[in-house]
Amino acid sequence: MACAAWRNKIGAYADGELSAEDMLDVGEHLRGCASCTADLLSRVQMKRSIQTAGKRFSPSLALRQRIEKGLPPQKKPARLWNWMATLAATCALLLIVSLTFYRSGASQQGRTFAELADLHVTTLASATPVDVVSTDRHTVKPWFQGKIPFAFNLPELGGTPFTLEGGRMAYLEQAPGAQLIFKIGNHRISVFIFQDRRDRRFAPGDTLSRNVTFNMETWAGDNLRYFVIGDADPGDIHKLSELLKSTAGS
Amino acid sequence: MRGSFEELAMPLFDSLYNFARWLTHDREEAEDLVQETFTKALKGFPSFRQGTNFRAWMFRILRNTFLTSRTGLKSGMTVSLDSEEGESAAAVTAETPESLLLAHSNQKMVQEAIEELPVIFREVILLCDVEEMSYQEISETIAIPIGTVMSRLARARNALRQSLTKKLQGE
Known part of the structure; x- marks a missing residue:
């Protein structure tokens, strides 16, 4: 069967709508056809992009309350628990909720760090690590205008051991942001800047993590979330972070 | 009856609102649309056939309510769908x-x-x-x-x- 005929099925394959038999057939074809695999990949990327962009609106609490009020009153439980049982249940629930939040927060944090480490490595491995090549912050910063939905400041590096190499667009969980490459000695450090999200939790205050092999520091300010990552000395990562912090608020 | 309706319907509240906003492009209209959807669904719940798809039922009510609204009527749902069935x-x-x-x-x-x-x-x-x-x-x-x-x-x-x-x- 020609690729054009397979393409008929690839849309449904990406949507998970083929029969088990067809799924196997398409899977078999994909293993040997780079063109159809690229087509599938692009469709999946499009779906993901739509999914992220489409979850856009959240209802107000007032609307929720209005709707709940419109529902008939709930039947009272036949028997009230005694206060001891209620207290014990509440304590247990609080414990479970705390543990769940702690664990999900920690794993989410780990995923974010791992994703950023991947982005950093990919950039260093790339033949064109930066899209805007300049050591001048007044060239790099305006390049991002219109490409990302926020603005940021960059520090004056004169008199510091750091040099700016340039910048590029980066995406974290489908959200656009800036990636800046700094150099110190033979080490390259990536600085990622994204809009801060309330649902993305990090340990309070600045975080220095060695969990991802690289040294990393992160903080939030002015609704932006900064990540500084690289294989440079933790002291250098911290110095660059401090430089960025001092400029961010200015 | 309420317990089961609420248990089924409230988890869909956020999704229904998001969908309503995309349809109406307007916060107030979307809120009215969601509220009307819940009112109609609650009223029609006794006739809802258990075992059929509740989510599709709720979204259908919301969509039909939208279609009969002023914005819905103006929304161009009547654009030509020529050759839709045959398109590959x-x-x-x-x-x-x-x-x-x-x-x-x-x-x-x-x-x-x-x-x-x-x-x-x-x-x-x-x-x-x-x-x-x-x-x-x-x-x-x-x-x-x-x-x-x-x-x-x-x-x-x-x-x-x-x-x-x-x-x-x-x-």
Whole structure:
């Protein structure tokens, strides 16, 4: 069967709508056809992009309350628990909720760090690590205008051991942001800047993590979330972070 | 009765509101639409057949309510669907690879492109990719055959791709 005929099925394959038999057939074809695999990949990327962009609106609490009020009153439980049982249940629930939040927060944090480490490595491995090549912050910063939905400041590096190499667009969980490459000695450090999200939790205050092999520091300010990552000395990562912090608020 | 209705319906509240906002483009209208949907659904719940798809039922009520609203009537749901039934999904074969397209487009651009789609395309793409409904569920929600769901989805994605391409070229 020609690729054009397979393409008929690839849309449904990406949507998970083929029969088990067809799924196997398409899977078999994909293993040997780079063109159809690229087509599938692009469709999946499009779906993901739509999914992220489409979850856009959240209802107000007032609307929720209005709707709940419109529902008939709930039947009272036949028997009230005694206060001891209620207290014990509440304590247990609080414990479970705390543990769940702690664990999900920690794993989410780990995923974010791992994703950023991947982005950093990919950039260093790339033949064109930066899209805007300049050591001048007044060239790099305006390049991002219109490409990302926020603005940021960059520090004056004169008199510091750091040099700016340039910048590029980066995406974290489908959200656009800036990636800046700094150099110190033979080490390259990536600085990622994204809009801060309330649902993305990090340990309070600045975080220095060695969990991802690289040294990393992160903080939030002015609704932006900064990540500084690289294989440079933790002291250098911290110095660059401090430089960025001092400029961010200015 | 309330317990079961509330248990089934309230988890859909956020999704229904998101869908309503995409349909109406207006916060107040979306709120009225969701409220009316819940009122109608509660009223009709005794006739809801247990074992059938509750989510598709709720979304269908919301969509039908929207269609009879002033905005719904003006929304262009009556655009020509010539040859819809016969259109092949192959027609959507990418001329511009989405990987390139999406690398250069941002979330806001995709949102604008979705917003600009005709309602019949916008709804099918949102139900499939955002609500992750199966073709069968979409077919139940918007009352069209599964074959039409597939071809309409293909046309919607094609239109979205063209819109994104134009936006990128216009940058």
